[in-house]
Amino acid sequence: MIDFYEIVGLVAAIITTAAFLPQVFKTYKTKDTSGLSLSMYISFLFGVVLWLIYGFHLKSLPMILANSVTIISTLYLVAMKLKYK
Amino acid sequence: MIDFYEIVGLVAAIITTAAFLPQVFKTYKTKDTSGLSLSMYISFLFGVVLWLIYGFHLKSLPMILANSVTIISTLYLVAMKLKYK
Numbered sequence A, B: 001m002i003d004f005y006e007i008v009g010l011v012a013a014i015i016t017t018a019a020f021l022p023q024v025f026k027t028y029k030t031k032d033t034s035g036l037s038l039s040m041y042i043s044f045l046f047g048v049v050l051w052l053i054y055g056f057h058l059k060s061l062p063m064i065l066a067n068s069v070t071i072i073s074t075l076y077l078v079a080m081k082l083k084y085k
Helices: A002-017 A021-030 A038-057 A061-084 B006-017 B021-030 B038-057 B060-082
Strands: none
Touching: A002 A061, A002 B038, A021 A061, A038 A061, A038 B006, B006 B060, B021 B060, B038 B060
8 A cells, every 4th residue: 555655745846846837837838948947957957867866775665756757847847948049 | 984875965955955055045045925926836845744744754964965955945935925925
């Protein structure tokens, strides 16, 4: 049976990952990346990759899922920033 | 001795928490909260509180530190949004 705390972690993962999506959709629709800081997103990407490594170490499904999705979203924003800068 | 993966987690915590600070400083300086979504920040706050509970469950120092600082930053942004909306 899935642990109660794993469910807490999964709900946390869904909420905080979803909070990031409006930015992704906005950038997808408008192609306007003028408000995005490339250095900030590249630093953030590096941090999220480290969280993913740490999540694998802890064998934490919520951390692995949340950070994988966030890496994909962040890579997309970085790519859009580089394409439309 | 501190575990290698705990250091990875701590560096991840510092980077991703620091990525949030420019928003906090900008809001502190300008008091301009027009671009902040209250519902998004309140949802995000709820998610980060769940991450903190999960971090305590995992006895993960990086998760406890990162989420505590993020809760304080997010509470501050929510308070500013309510005050200056």
